[in-house]
Amino acid sequence: MNMHGVIFDLDGVIVNTAKFHYKGWKKLADKLGLPFDEEKNEKLKGLSRRDSLLAMLGKDPGEDKAAKWCEEKNAYYLEFVGQIDKSEILPGAMELVREIQKDKGWKQALASSSKNAKLILNKLDLTKYFDAVVDGSETEKAKPDPALFLLAAKKLGLPTDDVVVVEDAESGVAAARAGKMKVIGLGDPKILVGADLVLKDLSQIDLSGIGRLFSKAAASR
Ligand code: B16
Ligand code: MG
Numbered sequence: 001m002n003m004h005g006v007i008f009d010l011d012g013v014i015v016n017t018a019k020f021h022y023k024g025w026k027k028l029a030d031k032l033g034l035p036f037d038e039e040k041n042e043k044l045k046g047l048s049r050r051d052s053l054l055a056m057l058g059k060d061p062g063e064d065k066a067a068k069w070c071e072e073k074n075a076y077y078l079e080f081v082g083q084i085d086k087s088e089i090l091p092g093a094m095e096l097v098r099e100i101q102k103d104k105g106w107k108q109a110l111a112s113s114s115k116n117a118k119l120i121l122n123k124l125d126l127t128k129y130f131d132a133v134v135d136g137s138e139t140e141k142a143k144p145d146p147a148l149f150l151l152a153a154k155k156l157g158l159p160t161d162d163v164v165v166v167e168d169a170e171s172g173v174a175a176a177r178a179g180k181m182k183v184i185g186l187g188d189p190k191i192l193v194g195a196d197l198v199l200k201d202l203s204q205i206d207l208s209g210i211g212r213l214f215s216k217a218a219a220s221r
Helices: 018-032 038-042 049-057 063-081 093-102 117-123 147-156 170-178 207-219
Strands: 004-008 106-111 132-134 163-167 182-186 197-199
Touching: 004 093, 004 147, 004 207, 018 038, 018 049, 018 063, 049 063, 093 106, 093 207, 106 147, 117 132, 132 147, 147 163, 147 170, 163 170, 163 207, 170 182, 182 207
Parallel strands: 004 106, 004 163, 106 132, 163 182, 182 197
Antiparallel strands: none
């Protein structure tokens, strides 16, 4: 059997930090007097910091303001995540990464748009589980571009056919599909259109469940 790999997104898949990104953007939007709610935030998930700002404003405010507001949102975010601990690790995530680490037929990577990804992984002592980590500082091409996931597969030394991406964002599912990878969506099936499988969270799947996705794909070839 081929070696297989799982590429995990971070915010909203492994750790419950998506709510802190939302709170950061909301605080900035309130300050700027702009309407912003969870529904609008859904479109921002997975996008880079800068693309999120442009999506929130609906226009490009120019270089100086964009840099200032991105910095401001990040300061809010860092303030919110300053206090996070392991209780913010999402259901099923710990069990699955531990199971994958023990299995010789599997590798795992973390691929996040966030430039804060390594900080969060280190803070929660999660870095040791991953064979490769790719974050938003390693490519200018943010999701829905597949660059982050392609780089993660390359670092794992696996062809795209042999990896599956786990994502909570519409932009992330699109990125995995653009990279011709299988994708498990976590969240609302109406939003995560295009995923091979959509679950509530990682407590609903284990390694044999993920393995079945590959057997199904092989059988249909
Ligand atoms: P930062 P993921 C993404 O992380 C978040 O979903 C998104 O909301 C955030 O804007 C992006 O990271 C950039 O984060 O401002 O910390 O660099 O979901 O790809 O793990
Ligand atoms: Mg995410």
